[in-house]
Amino acid sequence: MDITVNILLTVATAATPLLIAAIGELVVERSGVLNLGVEGMMIMGAVGGFGAGYLTGSPWIGLLAAIAMGALFSLLFAIMTLSLATNQVATGLSLTLLGLGLSGMMGTNFVGQPGQRLPNLDIPGLTSIPVVGRLLFGQDPIFYISIALTAAVMWFLFKTRKGLTLRSIGDSHSSAHALGIQVIRYRYLSVVFGGACAGLAGGHLSLVYTPQWVENMTAGRGWIALALVVFASWRPWRVLAGAYIFGAVWIGQLHAQAFGIPVPSQMLSSLPYLATIVVLVLISRNKRLTMMNTPASLGQPFVPDR
Amino acid sequence: MKKLLIALMTTTAALSVAVTAEAADKLKACWVYTGPIGDFGYSYQHDQGRLQVEKELGDKVETAYLENVSEGPDADRAFERLAREGCKIIFGTSFGFMDPEVKIAKKFPKVMFEHATGYKTADNLGIYNARFYEGRYVLGQIAAKESKSGVAGYIVSFPIPEVVMGINSFMLGAQSINPNFKAKIVWVNSWFDPGKEADAAKALFDQGADIIVQHTDSTAALQVAEERKLHGFGQSSDMIKFAPHAQLTSLTDEWGPYYVSRVKAALDGTWKPDNVWLGIKDGAVKLAPFTNMPDDVKAMAEATTKKIADGWNPFTGPIAKQDGTPWLKDGEVADDGTLLGMNFYVKGVDDKLPQ
Known part of the structure; x- marks a missing residue:
């Protein structure tokens, strides 16, 4: 029983940063903006979070710094693509490259220093309940934030008027503009929200997952998050499912290896990617629904004609 | 715009002349790493070796490095660039740099090359490894x-x-x-x-x-x-x-002493391609x-x-x-x-x- 709980906890830790970054990017893409800079914003969040935690001695300040760093960095993308109408794909890619380089430079003095770790939740009486106690009441704070965030984004996008407006901008910015909606303003807010989420995901890496700073420590997780959004056809609950399937197969293959299952390790290593794609493609196989969910003006620059 | 470009080009040209002028006095030793020097692991340790060279031979040498260089064909350009920029001795620190180094070493016979953890050598390419x-x-x-x-x-x-x-x-x-x-x-x-x-x-x-x-x-x-x-x-x-x-x-891994000895040999003109496999006894x-x-x-x-x-x-x-x-x-x-x-x-x- 203990091993099952441990495995589930490990899966949650592996899935959380993917989920948070992907949920943020989902909102950005729903507003019609494609930000390929997730990896860059994530690593900036990781270095910001580690740095602030290390310098102040408080992982909570680190957490806030990670969010702020991601948001600030995404603002750069927003100014370029929304105010200056640059190409979103190129700008997003350069944001990733810039983030990887800049974070390395900022983090020079943090290399080889142990950092702060966010404490796990511990509610007397509840956390000690066998099996479910640790799963429900004993995880790191960012895990709870990730679940709440997913629920909040679902509610906002599909149950509120502002969410409807945001989605309509993603489908046709020209029509939305003609109706008097402030397209650029909505998009600014979405991009910054996406940046804050990516920053938080990075903070999870350097404050919970592996409390340390090393260059390139995101190791491609930003790209996985980006892919999750597309394969989940821009639906929050599918992103959640995708992140957890990925996490489960990711951890499962490590256990399979440790157990000595005679399957080539290269094959096992590629399983999480394969399994996630297959499952998400299967649940998104209704073409009409997928078309409906795809933001039609995704990636197109918008210049309001006055 | 054109003026700005010309101004930029002139400045760049002037700068590169300045760099070469300085490089002429000192021996330039260069390193190529496959990871970031901030990995606190393999590449970090190689870079500590480079820093030791700077510390001990700082008045006679100038060092440079390229980090995050992918193994394979992409590495060709890294080594060629360093050789063209006046590096006299170049250390490639990862197994996957073997073939690129062999290729570039042939192209620049006057530059001394060293490759870690590989097995191919040439007249100007030595190999080193740790047990x-x-x-x-x-x-x-x-x-x-x-x-x-x-x-x-x-x-x-x-x-x-x-x-x-x-x-x-x-x-x-x-x-x-x-x-x-x-x-x-x-x-x-x-x-x-x-x-x-x-x-x-x-x-x-x-x-x-x-x-x-x-x-x-x-x-x-x-x-x-x-x-x-x-x-x-x-x-x-x-x-x-x-x-x-x-x-x-x-x-x-302690690469410092080895790097210092090899750069010293390059300075004295006694450098020869070698094949060394250092262990605990060599530190x-x-x-x-x-x-x-x-x-x-x-x-x-x-x-x-x-x-x-x-x-x-x-x-x-x-x-x-x-x-x-x-x-x-x-x-x-x-x-x-x-x-x-x-x-x-x-x-x-x-x-x-x-x-």
């Missing part, structure tokens, strides 16, 4: 003494001879203490992904291992050991700060202080380290291969060629080697 397996034998002995479950978790990157050699040496060391000792092996197919290394460590601990060994570069696995109040070994650099209660010792492979273990285990580890420094090779027969067929006869020592191409396990390893 990490020597240290891993000691780790194996400590693990067998310290483990209560008799099972170690071993996190590895890629099935190259270097790594296979390490696993074998570790197991030989462990079985010299406890013949029934087992190691669970997990391949993460990456040199560097702290999250994945942490996950692998958790999986191994969950399946009953109580000591973690790694042939990957980050501190993540040791941090998991610290959290679980279990033990493990560091890699490449001393990681005691990350795991003050968990680290037993760390297998570290290139070091074990961090033995901590978190009883005195008798510490004494044993120190004695074994000394024995190896005095010339004993962990790959001394009788040793059988994994399937039981004999490999080395009693007292027979493995030759370097076999070790450098090692693609089989010794008896007792509980894993199928990925091909």
Whole structure:
């Protein structure tokens, strides 16, 4: 029983940063903006979070710094693509490259220093309940934030008027503009929200997952998050499912290896990617629904004609 | 716009002239790393070596480096660029730089090249390597003494001879203490992904291992050991700060003395391509202080380290291969060629080697 709980906890830790970054990017893409800079914003969040935690001695300040760093960095993308109408794909890619380089430079003095770790939740009486106690009441704070965030984004996008407006901008910015909606303003807010989420995901890496700073420590997780959004056809609950399937197969293959299952390790290593794609493609196989969910003006620059 | 461009070009030209003028007085020594120097692991240790060269020969040399250079064809350009920029001696620090270095060395016969962990040489290309397996034998002995479950978790990157050699040496060391000792092996197919290394460590601990060994570069696995109040070994650099209660010792690389000697030779004009494989006795492979273990285990580890420094090779027969067929006869020592191409396990390893 203990091993099952441990495995589930490990899966949650592996899935959380993917989920948070992907949920943020989902909102950005729903507003019609494609930000390929997730990896860059994530690593900036990781270095910001580690740095602030290390310098102040408080992982909570680190957490806030990670969010702020991601948001600030995404603002750069927003100014370029929304105010200056640059190409979103190129700008997003350069944001990733810039983030990887800049974070390395900022983090020079943090290399080889142990950092702060966010404490796990511990509610007397509840956390000690066998099996479910640790799963429900004993995880790191960012895990709870990730679940709440997913629920909040679902509610906002599909149950509120502002969410409807945001989605309509993603489908046709020209029509939305003609109706008097402030397209650029909505998009600014979405991009910054996406940046804050990516920053938080990075903070999870350097404050919970592996409390340390090393260059390139995101190791491609930003790209996985980006892919999750597309394969989940821009639906929050599918992103959640995708992140957890990925996490489960990711951890499962490590256990399979440790157990000595005679399957080539290269094959096992590629399983999480394969399994996630297959499952998400299967649940998104209704073409009409997928078309409906795809933001039609995704990636197109918008210049309001006055 | 045109004016601005011309102004920019003139400035760049002036700058490059300035750089060359300075380079003419000093010898330029250059390094190519496959990872970031901030990895606190393999590339970091090479860069510490470069810094030592600067410190000791700073008034006579100028150093430069390129980090994050992908192994394979992309590396051609890195080496060519350095050679064109006036580097007189260039160190390529990763196995995958072998063919690019051979190619570029042919193109620049006056530049001295050095390649770590490879096997191809040329008139102006020498090779160097460290006998990490020597240290891993000691780790194996400590693990067998310290483990209560008799099972170690071993996190590895890629099935190259270097790594296979390490696993074998570790197991030989462990079985010299406890013949029934087992190691669970997990391949993460990456040199560097702290999250994945942490996950692998958790999986191994969950399946009953109580000591973690790694042939990957980050501190993540040791941090998991610290959290679980279990033990493990560091890699490449001393990681005691990350795991003050968990680290037993760390297998570290010290490239500094070698780099200093080679750059000195280049300065004196005595440089010749060489083929060296440095070990514990040369100070290139070091074990961090033995901590978190009883005195008798510490004494044993120190004695074994000394024995190896005095010339004993962990790959001394009788040793059988994994399937039981004999490999080395009693007292027979493995030759370097076999070790450098090692693609089989010794008896007792509980894993199928990925091909």
